[in-house]
Amino acid sequence: MENEGKGLHGRVLEALGPEITAGDHPPGTVLRTDELAQRFDVSRTVIREAIRVLESMQLVASRRRVGVTVRPTEEWNVYDPRVIGWRLTGRDRPRQLRSLTVLRSAVEPVAAGLAARHATPTQCAELTEHAMGMVATSRGQQLDAYLVHDVAFHRVILAASGNEMFARLADVVAAVLTGRTHHHVMFTDPDPAAVTLHVQVAEAVRTGDAGAAERLTREITAGAMAELDVLAP
Amino acid sequence: MENEGKGLHGRVLEALGPEITAGDHPPGTVLRTDELAQRFDVSRTVIREAIRVLESMQLVASRRRVGVTVRPTEEWNVYDPRVIGWRLTGRDRPRQLRSLTVLRSAVEPVAAGLAARHATPTQCAELTEHAMGMVATSRGQQLDAYLVHDVAFHRVILAASGNEMFARLADVVAAVLTGRTHHHVMFTDPDPAAVTLHVQVAEAVRTGDAGAAERLTREITAGAMAELDVLAP
DNA sequence: CCGGGCAATTAAGTATGACGTTTACATCAC
DNA sequence: GTGATGTAAACGTCATACTTAATTGCCCGG
Secondary structure, three states: OOOOOOOHHHHHHHHHHHHHHHOOOOOOOEEOHHHHHHHHOOOHHHHHHHHHHHHHOOOEEEEOOOEEEEOOHHHOOOOOHHHHHHHHHOOOHHHHHHHHHHHHHHHHHHHHHHHHHHOOHHHHHHHHHHHHHHHHOOOOOOHHHHHHHHHHHHHHHHHHOOOHHHHOOHHHHHHHHHHHHHHOOOOOOOOHHHHHHHHHHHHHHHOOOHHHHHHHHHHHHHHHHHHHHHOOO | OOOOOOOHHHHHHHHHHHHHHOOOOOOOOEEOHHHHHHHHOOOHHHHHHHHHHHHHOOOEEEEOOOEEEEOOHHHOOOOOHHHHHHHHHOOOHHHHHHHHHHHHHHHHHHHHHHHHHHOOHHHHHHHHHHHHHHHHOOOOOOHHHHHHHHHHHHHHHHHHOOOHHHHOOHHHHHHHHHHHHHHOOOOOOOOHHHHHHHHHHHHHHHOOOHHHHHHHHHHHHHHHHHHHHHOOO
16 A cells, blocks of 8 residues: 655645545635644644645635635645545546546647657657557557556657647646546546557657647647547546 | 734744745754744744644654654645746746746646536627637737736636636636746747637637647647747756 | 724644655675 | 664654734723
């Protein structure tokens, strides 16, 4: 078992974070450090360090004489990987997946266009490799193997864009792809059209055709959006 | 003077964060909590809380027996508003501005398209209002007033998209626009074409023409990218 | 009855010192 | 040279006392 959260404060964080993002403590709720210390059977010091982190995520605000108040949802740092993770395992997972897919549909095409200009030969090779891997695993219940290549493919695209902000979204995209596979149609093979598009994107990047890379990737993400509408909340 | 950083740990954070993001402590550098406590003349408790926050930003990693090590740049949480702010005031401000502008050029057109579908009448009114404000202040050294409308305009667009991830980028866009105005051409009036485009975007959103809104916004961001190339690092 | 100011109370913030725990590193035996 | 072992250095945790600031409510004057 992955014992995430290295120290005690980490464990407190991994307990409180999901509770807050799931809405167990609605915005406006006040938490007292003493009570938390009692509840988790740790010292106030540990609680305070966990609170500092939650505060840096804008999940809570700590004020003297009143306590630690849960902040309204709109103020949360929704780009923090841990917040994203917690929300993906929580109640409004559908909403979160939708948000992230929309973000993805905005970012990835532009990233692919940039990748067509900036990708190194190595990255181009990796792209075609993973596209081929997707082709090879696209039939016959090999969804897990397919997913690995799919994730890797998009990770290379984002990295090859040369934009650090894009590159840092790789984990988000991975989460979306993984979530889709594991929640959606575990028994249906991937859409052949999507597989073809990935191959074409790899080719467009390799030949430096930014326009084609962007357009093709837009088709991929549009497909993902359409898929999402099928099981809309 | 804005004494940001409410407690002692906040002040330590506001001192250490910029130092790290500016590269004063290159990746791999080790900081010791004791030394920091001495340097800032505060207790180790305070230092530890600041470190926890830096750790949650992935700026540093704290390991036993070795100390607090600065992590490589690629692992930083570059979406954390404070990290963005620090980097914008630091050495590689140009790089950062560039990254953010690219991100903007990916996100805003899609957001505008969504806004055309989801914007409330109130938001439509605000859009036209600010577009008009931009027109009114686009001539004769009123750059500050113009900037206010510009920022507000884009903030409404991102909020009206209905996507929380987009909405949370409003501050980033504001920072880019502000930075551009204050560093670029303080004495040149805004590009008339850009002003017109904003008016047209407001109109497209009002009439629900998603395609036009997206296309026009893409022109705006393309203009911003082009501007950036003029004073490229 | 209302309003302003003063004081009490409360919960977070800080300081300190002690101890626990992990682990890099050097030393020693084989 | 390799592996086991020991040691010390740094972070991690705890308990406690004290400080600070803000809320609350009381009290008094208008």
